[in-house]
Amino acid sequence: MSAQEKPSTEVAVIDARILSFFQDGVRMIGLPKSLGEIYGVLFASPKPMTMQDLIDRLGISKGSASQGLKMLRTLGAVREVEYRKDRKTYFEADVELKKLVGGFIREEIRPHLKSGQEKLAKLELELHKIEDRELRAFYEERIKRLGRWSGKANLVLPLLQKFLGE
Amino acid sequence: MSAQEKPSTEVAVIDARILSFFQDGVRMIGLPKSLGEIYGVLFASPKPMTMQDLIDRLGISKGSASQGLKMLRTLGAVREVEYRKDRKTYFEADVELKKLVGGFIREEIRPHLKSGQEKLAKLELELHKIEDRELRAFYEERIKRLGRWSGKANLVLPLLQKFLGE
């Protein structure tokens, strides 16, 4: 039923490989497998899909699909598109690396980085309380080092985005 | 007992903050929390520590400590040092960002990337089997795109390392 295409064996094989590509890829960056699966199916689909299509295709629950799509949208990896004039929302994969990486950095990296920087700031304030000269010097060095790391990260992320943006 | 220093309150507070810094940081890159804890303790310690020291300090099991140190060693984040002439092995944190990032890339990124590239290679071989012209064109575009992503990653990683290496 519905407007599904005959899934010719070859295409099915290819879809499966693309899927496995993303299942893996997403693991690498520490996101749930189902995110990779949903994105993979959309990436491999010539036309937009509904949530129900994804549920059928992947055999996942409605809840998973809904949450997965939500996350993918906030990452900017998937977008809603006008497609048919019905009640459903149709999705397609956003395939620009720049956007994918940007979303990942914004949602998954920046917040950690920020909280780390806040921790560092507090640390600096504690330093002077250490009595022992030598020990204080040691901690100063370490904390300065953490500060440099943090600074590097702040420098690298925009460069990375620019580089991937072409 | 043992050669432990008086953990003056201030130092304890600072150590705790450093620990929490790494607990978080390690989560960001998808490594187990205990790795961050172990590394954090070593990072915050002016002198080398034994496995037993870590067990006492963190209240973790011998197994955890052993496995954690193993992983940290293969990541190049921790190294064994000569310290006292006893049977124990003493560890200290390697604090060069370049080395940390390098180890992470080598152990956690490269293998995924490689397996992804192998999948891509197989994919290319399947493409010609698709009968439908239009559909084949679509898949060709997508797979070429994946290839470009992969290529970018291969380009970026060395640059990243160089940049952090200074």
Add this chain to the structure above:
DNA sequence: ACGTAGGTTCAATTTTTTTTGAACAGGCCC
């Protein structure tokens, strides 16, 4: 050779994360 301290391994357990599914909300059409 024996006992013991330091260290590793791995199956079992615990903890954490992910997924499910049932309840619910809103909107559309009759």
Add this chain to the structure above:
DNA sequence: GGGCCTGTTCAAAAAAAATTGAACCTACGT
């Protein structure tokens, strides 16, 4: 209004990952 279709939420269940602890090495000192 009432039924129905899409989609969301969230507590409970399932799955996956990390941690433990006991068995087991190995090398050293006596």
